[in-house]
Amino acid sequence: xxxxxxxxxxxxxxxxxxxxxxPVGACEALRDDDPLITTYRGHGxxxxxxxxxxxxxxxxxxxxxxxxxxxxxxxxxxxxxHHVYGENSIVGAGVPIAVGLGLACRRAGDGRIPVVSIxxxxxxxxNVHESLNMASVLRIPMIVVVENNGYAEMTPSAMLTAVxxxxxxxxYAMVGxxxxxxxxxxxxxxxxxxxxxxxxxxxxVLVEAHTHRLGxxxxxxxxxxxxxxxxxxxxxxxxxxxxxxxxSEEQAGRVEADVAMLVEDAFERAVAIAAPKAEEAxxxxxxx
Amino acid sequence: xxxxxxxxxxxYIRAVNLALEHALATDPSVIVLGEDVALPNGPFGATKGxxxxxxxxxxxxxxxxxxxxxxxxxAAMGGLRPxxxxxxxxxxxxxxxxxxxxxxxxxxxxxxxxxxxLVIRTQQGHTPGACAQHSQSLEALFAHVPGLRVGVPSTPxxxxxxxxxxxxxEDPVMIFESRRLYPTKGDVAPGEADAGLGVSETxxxxxxxxxxxxxxxxxxxxxxxxxxxxxxxxxxxxxWLSPWDSGAVIESVGxxxxxxxxxxxxxxxxxxxxxxxxxxxxxxxGLRASGRVGLRGTPVPAAPPLAQAVxxxxxxxxxxxxxxxxx
Numbered sequence: 001x002x003x004x005x006x007x008x009x010x011x012x013x014x015x016x017x018x019x020x021x022x023p024v025g026a027c028e029a030l031r032d033d034d035p036l037i038t039t040y041r042g043h044g045x046x047x048x049x050x051x052x053x054x055x056x057x058x059x060x061x062x063x064x065x066x067x068x069x070x071x072x073x074x075x076x077x078x079x080x081x082h083h084v085y086g087e088n089s090i091v092g093a094g095v096p097i098a099v100g101l102g103l104a105c106r107r108a109g110d111g112r113i114p115v116v117s118i119x120x121x122x123x124x125x126x127n128v129h130e131s132l133n134m135a136s137v138l139r140i141p142m143i144v145v146v147e148n149n150g151y152a153e154m155t156p157s158a159m160l161t162a163v164x165x166x167x168x169x170x171x172y173a174m175v176g177x178x179x180x181x182x183x184x185x186x187x188x189x190x191x192x193x194x195x196x197x198x199x200x201x202x203x204x205v206l207v208e209a210h211t212h213r214l215g216x217x218x219x220x221x222x223x224x225x226x227x228x229x230x231x232x233x234x235x236x237x238x239x240x241x242x243x244x245x246x247x248s249e250e251q252a253g254r255v256e257a258d259v260a261m262l263v264e265d266a267f268e269r270a271v272a273i274a275a276p277k278a279e280e281a282x283x284x285x286x287x288x
Numbered sequence: 289x290x291x292x293x294x295x296x297x298x299x300y301i302r303a304v305n306l307a308l309e310h311a312l313a314t315d316p317s318v319i320v321l322g323e324d325v326a327l328p329n330g331p332f333g334a335t336k337g338x339x340x341x342x343x344x345x346x347x348x349x350x351x352x353x354x355x356x357x358x359x360x361x362x363a364a365m366g367g368l369r370p371x372x373x374x375x376x377x378x379x380x381x382x383x384x385x386x387x388x389x390x391x392x393x394x395x396x397x398x399x400x401x402x403x404x405x406l407v408i409r410t411q412q413g414h415t416p417g418a419c420a421q422h423s424q425s426l427e428a429l430f431a432h433v434p435g436l437r438v439g440v441p442s443t444p445x446x447x448x449x450x451x452x453x454x455x456x457x458e459d460p461v462m463i464f465e466s467r468r469l470y471p472t473k474g475d476v477a478p479g480e481a482d483a484g485l486g487v488s489e490t491x492x493x494x495x496x497x498x499x500x501x502x503x504x505x506x507x508x509x510x511x512x513x514x515x516x517x518x519x520x521x522x523x524x525x526x527x528w529l530s531p532w533d534s535g536a537v538i539e540s541v542g543x544x545x546x547x548x549x550x551x552x553x554x555x556x557x558x559x560x561x562x563x564x565x566x567x568x569x570x571x572x573x574g575l576r577a578s579g580r581v582g583l584r585g586t587p588v589p590a591a592p593p594l595a596q597a598v599x600x601x602x603x604x605x606x607x608x609x610x611x612x613x614x615x
Contacts, residue, residue: 035366068397068398068399068401069399071396071397071398071399072397072398076393076397078397078398078401078402080398080401080402081401085362085365085402086394086397086398086402088390089389090385090389090390093358093385093386093389093390095358096354096355096356096357096358096359096361096362096386097358097359097361097362097365097386097390098362099355099358099359099362100358100359100360100361100362100363100364100365100366100368100370101362101363101365101366102362103319103359103362103363103366103368104362104363104365104366104367104368105366107319107368108366108367114362126354127352127354127355127358127385127386130350130352130354130355131352131354131355131358131359133350133352133355134349134350134352134355134356134359137350138347138349283399284395284396284398284399284400285395285396285434285435286395286435286437286459287395287400287403287457287458287459288458
């Protein structure tokens with residue numbers, strides 16, 4: 001956020017402030033080599049998966065990062081070494097791709113299962129319907145995590161969604177689960193259950209995690225659509241605030257100091273990385 | 289199933305079928321998927337016998353083109369080699385996001401850490417009585433997109449060898465077949481795929497005019513050339529639009545000085561303009577005259593007389609050749 005205000009980031013970003021418990025809890029329940037696809041609001045998923053914060057910041061800053069060399073930016077990052085097959089800038093577009101990853105996992109027979117995160121707004125995309133039906137009839141294990149933060153871009157989801165995500169699962173003969181998405185331990189347990197259920201049943205499982213977005217849809221969003229007092233109310237259930245209560249004052253202080261140092265150090269090192277070379281722009285279009 | 293050694297002349301569709309069979313038999317990572325490809329043996333027979341022989345590596349999908357392309361992409365990124373059949377090219381438009389935003393970008397944005405070695409097979413072009421949603425020729429749309437490879441085979445031999453090359457390619461490849469050509473027969477070279485990806489075929493040599501074509505245009509041009517009054521033509525079947533064999537075309541026009549491009553797709557904004565522009569830039573005044581024959585600027589109508597009025601025809605090709613010879 002600081003980098004944005006300093007003008008170090010080209011364009012906008014979609015921050016997941018307030019939603020951190022979903023990726024943190026889910027990644028605890030997953031194998032490190034379970035394929036992962038996220039929304040464009042995927043920063044938390046990449047960090048929870050273990051991506052080096054230096055590489056991560058460098059990519060957002062348009063530096064020659066170890067991730068994607070500045071080609072992906074904030075909203076389309078991937079980390080192949082960490083089995084992250086990409087954020088996606090097109091709402092819902094990761095779900096069909098997850099079906100194919102699931103097909104590949106099933107053929108490999110090594111117990112891996114893909115996980116795709118989408119927002120509640122993505123539930124109204126045609127390709128999400130297509131993919132849930134297809135994964136179900138083709139008996140492909142996969143987990144769809146719906147991060148329901150109450151807003152589809154900048155419009156309240158309730159105005160746009162006739163039937164909530166978890167209830168829709170039944171329409172595809174899938175199990176649909178709900179969880180408090182601000183509680184990382186609850187997310188971990190529900191996703192772990194979803195993982196077993198999906199592998200055992202050979203069908204996709206949907207997990208709707210209820211959470212709150214404590215920022216705008218994108219970094220320049222003034223959020224004039226927010227009712228007065230809403231943000232203040234949601235800040236009470238901020239997973240970081242809740243998590244702090246689990247620790248002693250001393251423990252919490254130490255964690256906060258450690259994280260602040262880690263972030264500051266990673267950011268400084270990322271800023272120091274050079275910009276990608278212009279002649280790189282024409283490479284990797286084709287295999288040869 | 290018969291093997292190539294048993295067969296001399298094959299139909300175009302049987303050549304496709306044999307290329308798929310070869311890929312499934314030799315590479316365990318190859319899968320075939322699409323609507324009606326497994327139990328029903330393929331809407332046009334391209335996948336006949338494959339499900340019986342290869343079981344769950346040949347997969348019937350719901351009628352969900354976006355999910356189909358995305359599934360092929362995910363499977364490819366996950367280590368498989370999917371060959372997806374989309375029954376009509378017109379249906380590709382349902383899956384444009386997955387093709388253009390997802391498949392084409394996977395390698396570039398990840399700096400080749402992720403790749404999408406998949407094939408989308410489809411057929412296109414006018415078939416009598418088919419309407420504007422089952423008759424388009426869409427190759428230029430996809431040749432426009434960096435990251436995709438595009439091939440348009442016009443003979444059984446190329447239907448076989450180009451599909452083999454496509455499946456072996458590390459890039460996503462779209463192969464546009466022609467339903468009208470499916471019954472046509474020709475010799476298919478057994479064994480390894482013989483033409484390189486992006487390599488054109490010079491069908492005949494001549495000195496006065498270069499004619500560049502692909503897909504259904506080839507037969508049309510050959511028929512036009514049967515006329516005794518036809519000029520001496522260097523006929524190049526481009527076969528691939530991405531990458532395309534600009535070197536062969538420039539070399540030819542360098543000798544003949546005249547260029548005609550014949551394709552079934554819309555003339556406006558079409559790939560013919562790309563060919564003419566590239567040759568013009570390379571040769572300058574060495575290109576004395578150029579022209580295009582394609583679909584006149586309308587959707588394709590169903591009734592045969594209406595379709596004939598707008599599609600490229602032998603007489604339109606002949607007239608265009610004569611006009612260029614007067615320059």
